[in-house]
Structure formats: C-alpha cells, structure tokens
Amino acid sequence: MFEIRIHSRGGQGGVTAARLIALAAIRDGKYATAFPFYGAERRGAPVVSFVRINEKPIKVYSQIRRPDMVVVLDASVMETVDVLHGLRPGGTVLLNSAHKSQFKDVKSYHVDLTGIALRENLVVAGSPILNTPVLGALAKLGIITAESAKKAIGEMFTDERNARAADAAFREVAA
Amino acid sequence: MLTVSTGNKAVAMAVKQAKPAVVAAYPITPQTEIVEQIAEYVTAKELATRYIAVESEHSAMAACIGAGVTGVRTFTATSSHGLLYMHEMTNWAAGARIPVVMANVNRALGPGWNIWAEHTDAMQERDTGWLQVYVASVQEAYDATLMAFRIAEHNDVLLPVMINLDGFLLSHIMQPLVADKIGDFIPPLHLPHAIDVTKPRGYGGLTGPDEHFKFRWDIERSMRDSRKVIEETQAEFNRRFGREYGWTEDYRCEDADVVVLSLGTLGKEAEMAVDSLRKEGIRAGSMRVRWFRPFPKLDLNGRDVVVIDRDYSFGFGGVLARSIEAKNRVDLFSVIAGLGGQEVTYDDIAGFIRNRRMGEEFWFGVSGDV
Numbered sequence: 001m002f003e004i005r006i007h008s009r010g011g012q013g014g015v016t017a018a019r020l021i022a023l024a025a026i027r028d029g030k031y032a033t034a035f036p037f038y039g040a041e042r043r044g045a046p047v048v049s050f051v052r053i054n055e056k057p058i059k060v061y062s063q064i065r066r067p068d069m070v071v072v073l074d075a076s077v078m079e080t081v082d083v084l085h086g087l088r089p090g091g092t093v094l095l096n097s098a099h100k101s102q103f104k105d106v107k108s109y110h111v112d113l114t115g116i117a118l119r120e121n122l123v124v125a126g127s128p129i130l131n132t133p134v135l136g137a138l139a140k141l142g143i144i145t146a147e148s149a150k151k152a153i154g155e156m157f158t159d160e161r162n163a164r165a166a167d168a169a170f171r172e173v174a175a
Numbered sequence: 176m177l178t179v180s181t182g183n184k185a186v187a188m189a190v191k192q193a194k195p196a197v198v199a200a201y202p203i204t205p206q207t208e209i210v211e212q213i214a215e216y217v218t219a220k221e222l223a224t225r226y227i228a229v230e231s232e233h234s235a236m237a238a239c240i241g242a243g244v245t246g247v248r249t250f251t252a253t254s255s256h257g258l259l260y261m262h263e264m265t266n267w268a269a270g271a272r273i274p275v276v277m278a279n280v281n282r283a284l285g286p287g288w289n290i291w292a293e294h295t296d297a298m299q300e301r302d303t304g305w306l307q308v309y310v311a312s313v314q315e316a317y318d319a320t321l322m323a324f325r326i327a328e329h330n331d332v333l334l335p336v337m338i339n340l341d342g343f344l345l346s347h348i349m350q351p352l353v354a355d356k357i358g359d360f361i362p363p364l365h366l367p368h369a370i371d372v373t374k375p376r377g378y379g380g381l382t383g384p385d386e387h388f389k390f391r392w393d394i395e396r397s398m399r400d401s402r403k404v405i406e407e408t409q410a411e412f413n414r415r416f417g418r419e420y421g422w423t424e425d426y427r428c429e430d431a432d433v434v435v436l437s438l439g440t441l442g443k444e445a446e447m448a449v450d451s452l453r454k455e456g457i458r459a460g461s462m463r464v465r466w467f468r469p470f471p472k473l474d475l476n477g478r479d480v481v482v483i484d485r486d487y488s489f490g491f492g493g494v495l496a497r498s499i500e501a502k503n504r505v506d507l508f509s510v511i512a513g514l515g516g517q518e519v520t521y522d523d524i525a526g527f528i529r530n531r532r533m534g535e536e537f538w539f540g541v542s543g544d545v
Contacts (some may be wrong), residue, residue, distance in 0.1 A: 035348040054508040062520040
C-alpha cells in the first residue's frame, strides 16, 4: 500500500487533489481511497488530506500515520506544521516551490505549481489552482501514470489549461 | 461502469435510479451532500422527483409519510440531531406502514458539539419498527440503498428501512464504485392501504385497548417476515449484479478462537487487525454486523467474543454488545471505541482482541482504564 499525505490550506484544493490522485490510480487499474481530515478547519487554515493506493481493496479507514509520501501544496504551512511527521524511512517529499527544498536526509522534489498555474492563468477567485498541476509532478515521480493523470483531470474538469499545467509540472519537477 | 464516488454521492446515485416520487429533506452535516446531489439531479431534470425542501427533519419525515400514504415511493436522509428531531415521525412511518427509505449518516449527539461518526443516533431508533442496515464501503452504500427500496416495499414487509453510513469516514471518502443499470430490480410499489378517493377510508383513527396490540403485533410479524425478504433480495442482487451480502460479513471466522463483532467501517478495519493477529498465531476472525433490525442470528458457539460499540446506552452498556449477549448467552469483552469520531486503528483493534478480558467493559482511551 502506498500512502500519501497532502498538506495545504483550506480553499487551496487539497481535498480535490487527493480525489484526483485516487481517480488517476483507479484509472491505472489500482484500488484507491481519498479522504480529508474534517476538523474545525476554515479557509486559509492548515489542512491535511490523504490518499491510499493499493493493488488490493483497501480496508483501512483510519488516518495515515506513516505516509510514504508527503505533498506540500503551500510551503507556508511548514511554519506551524511538521510536514515530515511520521514519514517512513526512505519516504519522499514533494514541495510546491520554485526553489530546491532544504529538507535533510529526505528524498525531496520541488516544482513551482503556483508559478505554473499563474503562467497558465489557472486562477479561480484570486487563488492559483494547484490540484491539477500536482498530478503531472506525481506522474513524473511514478505514483500514477501520465495517461491516467490526464484522464482523471479530464473527468473532473473541462478546461484544457488544467491538463497543460499538469504537462508543465511533469516537465519541471526536479530533485 | 467503474466510477469513483463518495459514500454520500453513492447513496444519491442509487436514489436517482430508484426514482422516488417524493424526496423531502432538510440539510445536516455530514449528510447534506446526499440531498444536495439529489436536488441537482432534479434541477438538471435527470430525476422526475417532487423535491420538498422542508423547514425541519420532523417535517421531512412527515412529508414522506403524507406522500407515502398515497402509495408513492419516498426517500429522505439525515444525521444525528436531525434523526432525533424526526423521532416522533419515524415511529409514525413504521406504525402507518409507509415504506420510507432513509439514509442516516451516523454522527455523534451533542453536547459537546461534534460532527463525527458515532452510532448512538441510529441506536435511539432501534425500537421504532424501522429495519436498519449498516454499511462499510461506498459500493455497499450504493448497493444497500438499491436493496432497501425493494425490501421496504415488499408486500410482506411494508416497513421503513434505514441505511446507516459512518459520518465522514464513509460519507466523505472517495472510493471506486461500480454503478449498474438496475432494470426491474426494484418493482413498482403497490401499497395495499394507499389512499383511494373512490374508496374512502379512515386513517390514523383511535385504536382502543382491544385493538392496539394487534397493530403492534402486525409490525413484529412483518419484521419477522422481513428476514426471508432480506435473504431473497440479497440473493437476487448477487445473481443480477455479482456482489454478495449477508446478515453479517464474516472474515476468517471458520476456525477462529476469538471473533470481533462491530458495525460499519470499524468492521473493515477489524479485518486488518485479524490478519495481523493471525501472523502472531492468534486465530482471530471478524464478523461485521450488517443488519441490526431485524437482529441477525449469529453463530458464536464456543468462541471468545469481542464486541466494539461506537455507541453507548448510559446505565446499560454498548448496545451491540448487550444485544449480542442477550440473544446468544455469551460471555463477552465489550469495547467502547470510536465515539464522536475517536480514531480507532487496526492496531488498536488488534490490541482489544489480544488483551481481551472476558466479562468486562473497556472504554478505549479513558485514562485509568487503558
């Protein structure tokens, strides 16, 4: 089982990102579940969402304690949240940032999802959309296939800029 | 067709296929998505249902009863305090023999205010004459909703059915869902006591001491008859759609020395606990109780029994545990866990089984008793 924890702020689309990743994994022929932690969170507050991907049906409903991968859609949450908490040894971090991450002893990748969204003019109510481009980065990292990433995006969104942003993230994600 | 869905949306999709004539509803977290989705189907003209947005849950159930007595199919959904607010009318629906189908997204009762999963809401409805089924996956939420209409409306039943799904854990999780073309799986409703203006009859009249018990017995008679209808419906569902359901979902029980029983998503998590205990050499099994009313006959002979309740009856005990005890005369270990969304992992469940103390009750996470 491969477990992903997504850190974002309320309103940034972390929940939708989790759903898109699960949908893409299902289109890859795997089993997947996606769920947020629903607390007293509000718009702008740090939130977490979870994705599980497995070859067999998934019976676990409790939260993910030991993720294989952590995705940080908003680097500013790291000021108050330990995003590496519980990360399995050998686990991976994907950070939305134009700059190489400063994590020590962790396999980390970065991609400027915000920059890509702004470049594609993928902005809703003043916020850049991060949850479709992040699928491109995850496809590059081998979590889902690029084909299924596109399929999942196409099933949930009609605007082609989403797929273009995912392509850009696929190209630009770097260690 | 393989798609993905939340538990809430899966219920709404099944309702859309069952085509109720009337849906009356009032929103409440974490159920709201169900009635929102149905409202969207109606607005998009994908579903020709009279959608009545009422001012309270009491009215939602009253509207379903009022519509139902004309002989049409009805549906509503609720949670927690919404269900409690309906309570007078849930009794009425069963007594008036209106086969309303309702999804209840299980949520704790306040105070303290809490929006997360707990079964005490539905447990407080257990003596109303409603059939109750508890589901544990998005697929099962969809399947059980389709079956609920067929069971409720069967001539030998004509009692309302409540489908229970865990708040957030199941209502808001996204999982794969196979949605089928249902064909004639749910036959048209023929309510024998439907209002017919050409044959005027009295409804809701006073029933005296010489009559009232007969109506009560009639509910129980139908509750007993519903067992056969449930079995036939589940068998027919499996024949048509290839997914098998029983009174319980049993996992590695055949040779088990200890069996853990629970309701809802805890029962899936328990299967993981069983697998890990088996690796330690403990022969454990899981029996996820699906039907709570009518209460299933359980095969627990000679085994240690651990029951997890995500509910409580104050001054009495875990409702599932004490029900099993009463019906099976077993000595069991009663665990109270998961109240108000308390996190319970498969490691925790493995611990309950490993450290069982027969005859005792254990509140998970309560200091001094851990």
